[in-house]
Amino acid sequence: MADPKPVVDAHMHVQPWEMMRPAILEKMKSGRTDLDRIRTLMEKPSEFLKFMDENGIERAVLVNYVSEIMGFTDAVNPWIAKFCAESPGRLVPVGSLDARTSRDPDGDTERLLGETGIRALKIHPSHQMVAPNGHADGTVPALQQVYEVAQKMGRPVMFHTGTSIFQGARNKYSNPMLVEDVAIDFPKLRIVLCHAGRPLWMDEAVFLARRFHNVYLDLSSIPPPRLLDYLPRLEELSGKCLWGTDWPAPGVPSPAENVAAFRALGLSETARDRILRGNAEKVFGK
Numbered sequence: 001m002a003d004p005k006p007v008v009d010a011h012m013h014v015q016p017w018e019m020m021r022p023a024i025l026e027k028m029k030s031g032r033t034d035l036d037r038i039r040t041l042m043e044k045p046s047e048f049l050k051f052m053d054e055n056g057i058e059r060a061v062l063v064n065y066v067s068e069i070m071g072f073t074d075a076v077n078p079w080i081a082k083f084c085a086e087s088p089g090r091l092v093p094v095g096s097l098d099a100r101t102s103r104d105p106d107g108d109t110e111r112l113l114g115e116t117g118i119r120a121l122k123i124h125p126s127h128q129m130v131a132p133n134g135h136a137d138g139t140v141p142a143l144q145q146v147y148e149v150a151q152k153m154g155r156p157v158m159f160h161t162g163t164s165i166f167q168g169a170r171n172k173y174s175n176p177m178l179v180e181d182v183a184i185d186f187p188k189l190r191i192v193l194c195h196a197g198r199p200l201w202m203d204e205a206v207f208l209a210r211r212f213h214n215v216y217l218d219l220s221s222i223p224p225p226r227l228l229d230y231l232p233r234l235e236e237l238s239g240k241c242l243w244g245t246d247w248p249a250p251g252v253p254s255p256a257e258n259v260a261a262f263r264a265l266g267l268s269e270t271a272r273d274r275i276l277r278g279n280a281e282k283v284f285g286k
């Protein structure tokens with residue numbers, strides 16, 4: 001029977017679709033038959049909370065970021081903060097700033113994580129054209145302040161790692177090894193390597209999660225039936241992996257189906273509990 005414990009989905013995308021560029025929107029829509037429902041869920045937090053109940057999700061981390069490639073401006077930050085204010089215990093707003101153009105990275109990051117109400121930062125290197133270690137190699141010096149402030153305020157930073165097929169994505173920036181400088185220079189910063197480097201750089205992502213106490217992997221956008229092909233040592237790594245679906249990304253029909261497929265993998269109950277819930281509490285708080 002179904003595992004009774006509710007799930008934390010540490011990687012979902014409730015986003016203002018009206019901002020998306022036409023080519024991106026087409027990609028998001030491709031193959032979906034539930035577009036009207038998705039639009040309603042993106043517009044009404046009360047409906048989204050019901051959708052979470054239907055899918056056995058207690059808490060959802062809702063990822064947004066500024067990106068010219070995608071069409072998202074920094075208006076995504078107050079947008080998602082307002083959405084999550086409907087149920088702060090269940091909805092975790094994640095946002096970002098454009099570190100390439102910020103003139104006051106200290107102040108901008110403090111305001112974002114303070115008065116705006118964003119609870120974690122997302123950096124999408126290939127959609128933002130930012131090397132995660134831009135603070136160290138001098139290409140994006142403002143990242144120094146961004147990471148410092150996040151570390152000081154005790155807020156995690158999520159990095160997209162692995163490929164993206166959206167138009168304009170520059171995949172060279174999303175090799176997880178570029179995050180190693182961040183883990184070394186900001187040892188108290190909690191870091192999530194989203195998608196565990198899938199599919200090109202999983203060994204690199206696993207290496208970092210094993211090397212650094214504060215580096216975690218999220219399992220989103222890896223088809224759950226294939227998780228053990230991609231991560232054969234998942235049981236052993238279960239203390240460092242967070243559950244996530246990347247819903248409603250192309251190829252993710254329903255969060256509940258993904259959870260069911262994950263539960264069928266045959267991992268121990270301890271490993272399942274850590275991945276589906278416990279590790280997310282360590283990273284995002286309770």
Ligand SMILES: [Zn+2]
Pocket residue numbers: 011013063246
């Ligand atoms: Zn995502």
